[in-house]
Amino acid sequence: MSGQNSDDLCSHLLKLSKEIRFAGIIDRMGSLVSGGMKDGIQSLEKGEESLKLYLGYAINNIMREDFDSAFGKVLYSISEREKIKLATFPYGDNILLVSMSRNSPHPTIVQNILEILRE
Numbered sequence: 001m002s003g004q005n006s007d008d009l010c011s012h013l014l015k016l017s018k019e020i021r022f023a024g025i026i027d028r029m030g031s032l033v034s035g036g037m038k039d040g041i042q043s044l045e046k047g048e049e050s051l052k053l054y055l056g057y058a059i060n061n062i063m064r065e066d067f068d069s070a071f072g073k074v075l076y077s078i079s080e081r082e083k084i085k086l087a088t089f090p091y092g093d094n095i096l097l098v099s100m101s102r103n104s105p106h107p108t109i110v111q112n113i114l115e116i117l118r119e
Contacts, residue, residue, distance in 0.1 A: 005034075006025045006033065006034040006035070006091070006094075007034045007035070009023075009025075009034075009035075009091075009096075009116070010023040010024060010025065010034055010035030010036070011023075011035075012116065013035075013096075013098060013113065013116070014035075014038045016109070016112055016113070016116075017100070017104065017109050017112075019100045019101045019103075019104030019105070019109065020038065020098060020099070020100050020104075020109065021037065021038055021041045021084070021099045021100060021101065022035070022036065022037050022038065022041075022043070022097070022098065022099040023035045023036075023096070023097070023098050024036055024096075024097050025091055025094050025095070025096055025097075026054045026057060026058055026094060026095045026096075026097055027058070027093070027094050027095075028058055028061075028062065028093060028094065029055075029058060030051065030054040030055030030056075030057070030058040030059070031054065032050070032054055033094065044083060044084060054097070057088055057095055057097060058095060060077075060088075061074075061088065061090070061095050064077075073090065074090055075089070075090075075114065076088065076089045076110055076113075076114065078106060078110065080102075080106075081102075082102070083102055084099055084100070084101065084102055085099065085100045085101070085102060085104060085106050086098070086099050086100075087099075087100070087106065087109075087110055087113070089113060089114070089117060091117070096113075096117070098113065
């Protein structure tokens with residue numbers, strides 16, 4: 001997870017690819033603790049919808065931990081939607097959420113993020 005703090009990590013990830021729209025750290029309660037949208041990019045969700053999105057990812061992350069002993073720890077999770085792709089990565093006790101454009105080369109982006117997290 002390197003010596004960088006979470007704000008530096010999110011800034012670095014936003015520069016990793018032009019396809020990345022958002023990089024943020026969400027705590028176990030679903031609160032955004034650092035990061036945000038790339039400059040010049042509009043969020044697709046409005047106002048309080050972000051809070052529901054973050055809380056949903058936090059709950060899913062906690063529930064997946066129940067299966068760690070059987071399947072091993074989650075390395076990442078990705079969901080592809082009609083307008084966007086969303087990837088989550090464990091980040092200590094928190095979650096790294098990255099959104100990218102629908103046509104992004106997500107396998108490459110995911111591998112690059114995993115390498116950065118391993119540093």
